Amino acid sequence: MRLPERQLAVLEAASATDERTIDEIAAETGLKPETVTGAAFDLRDEGLCSVVETAAETLGLTDEGRRYVDDGLPETRLYRAGLALDADESAVSMGQVIGEADLDGPEVDIALSNFARKGFGSIDSGELRVDPDADPDADSEAAALAALADGETPDAADAVLEQLDSRGLVDHGESVTRSVTLTDDGVDALMMGIEATETVAQVTPELLASGEWRDVEFSEYNVEADAPTTRGGRKHVLRRTADRVKDVLVGMGFQEMEGPHADSDFWINDCLFMPQDHPARTHWDRFALDVDPMEDIPDELIRRVESAHRDGWGTDGDGYHSPWSEEFAREIALRGHTTSLSMRYLSGIAGAELEPPQRYFSVEKVYRNDTLDPTHLLEFFQIEGWVMAEDLSVRDLMGTFEEFYRQFGITDIRFKPHYNPYTEPSFELFGEHPETGEEIEIGNSGVFREEVTGPLGVDCDVMAWGLALERLAMLTTGAEDIRDLHGTLADIEFLRDAEVSY
Structure with a gap:
């Protein structure tokens, strides 16, 4: 029997009595895991070995989870900042503790929502007090994150892992482990002796020019073999x-x-005949900007728009007869x-x-x-x-x-x-x-x-x-x-x- 070198290497590394994983065979043969996988499937198709796939759930860290392993959980940083400011003796302004903890953006809400939940202290009327008996070093959530960062399986209760999942700090996935075992035909083939053949993976210009392509043996491709998913960039759907x-x-x-x-309120609303006392023009519905008012609006146009608001336009116009301010019209908003x-x-x-x-x-x-x-x-x-x-x-x-x-x-x-x-x-x-x-x-x-x-x-x-x-x-x-x-x-x-x- 003749087999390509990679298939022969996998066949010789496999065992008839013990299942050997793809990674174990790859380590022994020096072949890449994907090469071993392809060879194992080819050997399976020839009836020389069996391949068993075992799926298992995996748990990994999200980017946010990895960041908290390095920097500490926001609630832990808030607790330590409170200790540094003597909040275990008397209440300290929440803003002062947040600044000392160097929390920013969403981390502030995360810290505040988990601080009391973990018994680190209390917050009342904008002031924070820490519990001196609390032990953030014994935090089961932090310990689980650290174990995952080290590639270990966390020794944590399901409730802890569920909490980390709800916080978006861990990712659930699935891994597939493939194990290879020799069949009786595979054992017989090895005992009878197998000749290794050199195979060619692809046609090259040199093979075509020399004519050697007629004599070489080409590798077979298993189009059903698993391959890593590669995703390229694409323009956003919006x-x-x-x-x-x-x-x-x-x-x-x-x-x-x-x-x-x-832009100015003049262009956003006044030109649209929106009264200046309309509810949609209050600070509840608009994003006003604290910048200088807009100057480059034609004066004649402002007078005409003001006239439409006050008195209407045309023979049947009546206007709003409501207050109208040029100063407000020139104010800037998004x-x-x-x-x-x-x-x-x-x-x-x-x-x-x-x-x-x-x-x-x-x-x-x-x-x-x-x-x-x-x-x-x-x-x-x-x-x-x-x-x-x-x-x-x-x-x-x-x-x-x-x-x-x-x-x-x-x-x-x-x-x-x-x-x-x-x-x-x-x-x-x-x-x-x-x-x-x-x-x-x-x-x-x-x-x-x-x-x-x-x-x-x-x-x-x-x-x-x-x-x-x-x-x-x-x-x-x-x-x-x-x-x-x-x-x-x-x-x-x-x-x-x-x-x-x-």
Whole structure:
């Protein structure tokens, strides 16, 4: 019998009475484990050996867990800082102890939530006191992390490991151990003698040129053998969705807008005929910035917008008759919608061509002081767009949406009448989630009121909209939570596998 050298080496290293693992055979033969694995499967196919696979659960450290092995758990650092500040004798300001512990960002909340749980002390009215009898060196969670860092199996109760898992400090995995045993045919083959043959793994230019390829023996490839998973980088699903949106809108004849993320309230809200005492303009809903007010706003435009707010615009306009402050209008905040870009472009200050018909869009980030939930984030991407033309109607707006979403395979858009201070008529858009069947709001739209377009110097119809990029991605990828797409809770496996409609 003739066998390739690597197969013969594995066969000779295997035993008929004892199972030998791939790693043990690799160490004895000097071959790589993956080479031994391939040879063992080839020998199994020839009936010369058997291969048994045993799966076992593994436990390893996450990056955060490794960092705590080196730096100490946040609650332990908080305890030691308290001792250093004599918090075992009298209460010390919590902020002072946190500073002494050099805790930053999420570590502060982690330390505070686990400090009392472990009996390290107490926190009351912003002051911290440590228990001098506590022993952080006997912390079972820290001991388990240290054991894992040393490659050992932690001698810890299941409750401790579950706690570490809930804190995201350990990773559960699965390992497969392969063991090789000689069969009777394998033993017989060895006793009869096996000739080693030199095999060639691949055809080379030299073999082809010399003609030697006709005489050599090529290695066989086992396409069923396990191989390590290799993952390359890829563009984030939201960025790919944004690129697709831009392609679609450019294909529909739109031009892209750009502008500042931090802008004056004048461009963000006042130009939109949003009253200055509107609840959405309070500090509860906007992110105001402590910077100098914006000076470079045309004075004449400010006067026209103020007039629209106070007295209305046109023959039937009435205005709000509510307080209006130029000082407030010039204050800077993070934009809550990209309609601030639309106002800049429609006013002509951004250098846009304003001879109708015109179409403009943007796909940019906006910032809102919302409560986090499956469909809301503090910062997200908005698909802004507007069309300027004569005699526009709601049917034009609805038809634009139907064509846009059809490019993503979404054909069941529903429209609901709505109120906006800046558009009339107005309506919201809803789509059905492909997995849950839930109705999800995906945008808001309407035709700009004369109180918006008039002060800007626009004398024809403008229909506009703000659509949610993340919610479009939810409908196209099947994500059930907006936080699966980006942020600290993002599902990495989902992002690797998610596809964008083309």
